[in-house]
Amino acid sequence: MAGTKPKRPAGTRKRSSIADIRRRELAQAALRVIETHGVKGATVQRVSEEAGISHGLVHYHFKTKADLLEAAVKLTNQLITEEVLSRLKQARTPQERILSVLEANFAATIFSKETAQAWASCSGEAAFNPRFARIMNMIERRLTSNLTHDLRKIMPCDQARTLARILTIMSDGVWLRAARWDGPLDRAAATQPIWDVLKHTEVRVR
Numbered sequence: 001m002a003g004t005k006p007k008r009p010a011g012t013r014k015r016s017s018i019a020d021i022r023r024r025e026l027a028q029a030a031l032r033v034i035e036t037h038g039v040k041g042a043t044v045q046r047v048s049e050e051a052g053i054s055h056g057l058v059h060y061h062f063k064t065k066a067d068l069l070e071a072a073v074k075l076t077n078q079l080i081t082e083e084v085l086s087r088l089k090q091a092r093t094p095q096e097r098i099l100s101v102l103e104a105n106f107a108a109t110i111f112s113k114e115t116a117q118a119w120a121s122c123s124g125e126a127a128f129n130p131r132f133a134r135i136m137n138m139i140e141r142r143l144t145s146n147l148t149h150d151l152r153k154i155m156p157c158d159q160a161r162t163l164a165r166i167l168t169i170m171s172d173g174v175w176l177r178a179a180r181w182d183g184p185l186d187r188a189a190a191t192q193p194i195w196d197v198l199k200h201t202e203v204r205v206r
Helices: 012-037 044-051 055-061 065-088 094-104 113-125 130-151 157-179 187-199
Strands: none
Touching (some): 012 044, 044 065, 065 094, 065 113, 113 130, 113 157, 157 187
């Protein structure tokens, strides 16, 4: 019948789910390889060895190395997004929502020296790779937008946009500084500048 959505073949959803899981596993493996070898050294062969699957199967899920590395870059942001959504469920005020967004960006399960080193490598590559630059710019715009949304509820719009931009730039700087941290990463010390800035604003989340 015209306009009727065709029925999904049996098992299609399951196959799709398995494919999504495998793609995420490969993105995680690619991220670990980037941590060790940087973007330039993150070859499909190394990723296949890290994931414990064949070279051909990697190409089945990601047609090119660029596709695979893009998935790895997006993975960290995806993990942060999941953390943000989880924390926002408990937030009741604009101040709590702002804190949830910022703390999620440095959650203990995500923010590590190794992940920061991978992020720094990808960030450096973005200066020469339009594909990486597009992703990084998208992530930056999203964080600024999320912060501005709630900052506008407690301060003038212009001030809210300015502070959101400052916090976004500082957050990126915290990640880059963590990549070159001397010794084991001290999460509290690394993120303290963020909270110091907020102490002198109308947010006063700490």
